[in-house]
Amino acid sequence: MEKRIINPWKWQDARNYVQAVEVNDVKGTLYVSGQTAIDENGVSSDADMRSQLIHTIENLEKVIQEAHYELKNIVRLNIYTTESASLFENFDVLQNWILKNEIKQSSTVLEVKKLFETLKVELEATVVK
Numbered sequence: 001m002e003k004r005i006i007n008p009w010k011w012q013d014a015r016n017y018v019q020a021v022e023v024n025d026v027k028g029t030l031y032v033s034g035q036t037a038i039d040e041n042g043v044s045s046d047a048d049m050r051s052q053l054i055h056t057i058e059n060l061e062k063v064i065q066e067a068h069y070e071l072k073n074i075v076r077l078n079i080y081t082t083e084s085a086s087l088f089e090n091f092d093v094l095q096n097w098i099l100k101n102e103i104k105q106s107s108t109v110l111e112v113k114k115l116f117e118t119l120k121v122e123l124e125a126t127v128v129k
Helices: 011-015 049-066 084-089 091-100
Strands: 002-006 020-024 029-035 074-081 106-111 121-128
Touching (some): 020 074, 029 049, 049 091, 049 121, 084 091, 084 106
Antiparallel strands (some): 074 121
8 A cells, every 4th residue: 555645735744634645555544433432332422522532542543453453554544623723722632643643535524414413523544455
């Protein structure tokens, strides 16, 4: 698999995403449903944004690893939140995770009116190998 990053500018580097990712010679593509802060018993978290974001990342990692894909090969990460201001106050959690795992992904952040039950953030990913 070959990945090529397309960034006509430099400003997005500080925000830990890229403008586009071209992927060639892919052996597999994993489309991960939106992951949230739901525990192993299916109970939704009612914790604060930071806690939910950490739990959501852990759940995303679990699905990707269970499928035998690598986090560094996430090429698309969509972020849905009910509280944009709170998400950006805690964005260091996401940025540190992206840097630690050497992820270079295209991303979209969308504020939505409601997520399931008490959830505040949802991460949806596309991963290749």
